[in-house]
Structure formats: C-alpha cells, structure tokens
Amino acid sequence: MQKKRANQVTERKLIVSVILRAVKDYVDGNNPYKIDRLREKGQAHELSQLEKNFRSAKFWIFEEKNADYIFSFEKCCEIISVSPQRIRRGLTQLIQTNYPSRSEEISHLV
Numbered sequence: 001m002q003k004k005r006a007n008q009v010t011e012r013k014l015i016v017s018v019i020l021r022a023v024k025d026y027v028d029g030n031n032p033y034k035i036d037r038l039r040e041k042g043q044a045h046e047l048s049q050l051e052k053n054f055r056s057a058k059f060w061i062f063e064e065k066n067a068d069y070i071f072s073f074e075k076c077c078e079i080i081s082v083s084p085q086r087i088r089r090g091l092t093q094l095i096q097t098n099y100p101s102r103s104e105e106i107s108h109l110v
Helices: 002-030 032-040 044-063 073-079 084-098 100-109
Strands: none
Touching: 002 032, 002 044, 002 073, 002 084, 032 044, 044 084, 073 084, 084 100
16 A cells, blocks of 8 residues: 555656646746847757757647646646646746746737
8 A cells, every 4th residue: 555655656746847847948938038048158959959848848738638648738737636727827927927028929828
C-alpha cells in the first residue's frame, strides 16, 4: 500500500513539473526583455529555442483539444486537481500586467 502511495506522489510531482515547465516556457516567450537580451547578445540559437518552447507551451496550454489524451494539459490538471481555466486566466493576467505590449496577442486565447 505504501509503495502505491509513493508512486502516486511521484506521478503527481512529475505532472506538476511538466505544467510548471510549460508555464515558464510560455511566460519566457512573452517576456520582451528576455527576448531583447538574447537578440542583443546575438544568441540566435537560444532565441530560437525560446521561441520553439513558447510555441509548444502555448499550443499545449491554450490550443490542444484532445482532453482524453493522457498527457493533455486538461488531463494533467485533472490528475493534480487544478483548474486548467484558472491557470489559463492567471497566465493571461500575468502577461497583460507585466508585458502589456504582448497582451493583445494573447487576449483571444482565453
């Protein structure tokens, strides 16, 4: 019984880590200061990777429609008892508050 509980805790930690990484990638991709800093330093590869990670996170969090897929954003949120809509609203509000120039680009997603 204890092993099963330990496995559930480990699974939940993994899912939380995946969601947090997607949130970080989405926020970083909306951060004009980070983007400008990479451009100024001529770090084209890092900028390209940031943009790739951002697009992937944006799709997974906001656009993916296969809620039955075991690793969908919706399913991951369900497993850890978190509202996907609340995360989406929070991300949108965070971007609108901290990076107003980006807010028009994401307002249609929520």
